[in-house]
Amino acid sequence: MSDVAHRAPTSQPLIWSNWARTATCSPAGRARPRSEAELAEVVARAAADGRSVRAVGGGHSFTPAATTSGMLLSLDHVSGLERVERLPETGNALVTVGAGVRLHQLNRMLAARGLAMRNLGDIDRQSIAGAISTGTHGTGARLGGLATQVRGLRVIGVDGTVHDVGPGDPLFEASRLGLGTTGVLSAVTLEVVPAYDLVAEERPVPLAEALESLDGPDGVVATSDHFELYFFPVTGRALTLRNTRVEPAPAGRVARARRAARSFLDEELLSNGAFEMVNRLATAFGGLTPRLNAVSARGLSARTYQAPSYQVFCTRRRVRFREMEYAIPRERVRDVITEVDDWLRASGENVPFPIEVRFAAPDDVWLSTAHGRETAYVAVHQYWRLPYTRYFEAAERIFVTAGGRPHWGKLHTRDAGDLAPLYPRFDDAARVRLEHDPEGVFHNRYTRKVLG
16 A cells, blocks of 8 residues: 655656645655765754745645645655664563654564564554554454554654654654654554454344444443444444454464454455455446345354454555544444444445444544544445545535544545644644744645644
């Protein structure tokens, strides 16, 4: 899921597009600095020349978060492992890495040292800077998103100064999830945990049964380390995924576990050529979609396997799609899912992609979508060759009515006026941005829209 950049014939400008092909820009320049010092120099020079500056990682944000007409920075070469500091009292470690490291690279670095991220999302192609800056999260009612695992940052300001900041510093609080608007991240320090395996249990159930099982102290969300569900529109069928943290398997079993670690969802639905063909059929013959969804839903089967955590959390998504995701107050999730499914049944909208539901603990990150409340995430997807506007607009109305907060890196239509009342520290983040970037060097049209 890498970004795409190319230079057409010499008379043509540089063109950059994100993975989903929902955002494109023609930056005046592009740089790939190989060190923090070189990165600081590029930032200072661009700012002095009056250019805006945006950094891009994996290009996986569905929004135009990375676009610019000024200087577009790639952090791919600022991606090394700098330091591992063990914390004997907990068994955890503080790990400092270059901000451009991709999550799949980071996961392998950690695994080689007997360490792992506390929680991960379901894609590992992003850079760590991009993932934390846009609010990437996984699932687990007692766990927060990736930004909650950050313990330190180095942030390059408009004049090239490198600010080394940690918890309690307003620049840290505004930068660990801030869409890159306080400066360019050059390094991230994470608190990681001893490596662990996950026992993954996948089970197809009626959607009504899955929704009924969510709530209460004995519900599946409260009693699982990690729980999520997927369902195909209008089929009434869901796939539940319940992951339990366990000690790593002995070395002899690890290789076998790795071979088994690709879930059914990854192998049979979201990655391979069969699902691409299903979506192409749905695009060409929309009337087939209900039957195609029914076939996909009937193909769901139960399975259990054990593998290293990052191999269970993360899957490859080779079928291109567009996505909207909202963070919903936890207590509203059943109503929201029912309303979205009801709209799909009534509208007959052509949607061959499943809907995804995940969960997160409250946190104190200023612009986190889970700030201060137990959260359920509901994500709607559409195949990239099919129109998505009517579907996403209808889903968004339902999400907004429920008090939802849109994912900063996924498609939505909200602006700063809509979002400010949803975040108690919204104005604090704005003050830090103004202090460190009064001229708006690190902004673009999207960040101005959503942050003001």
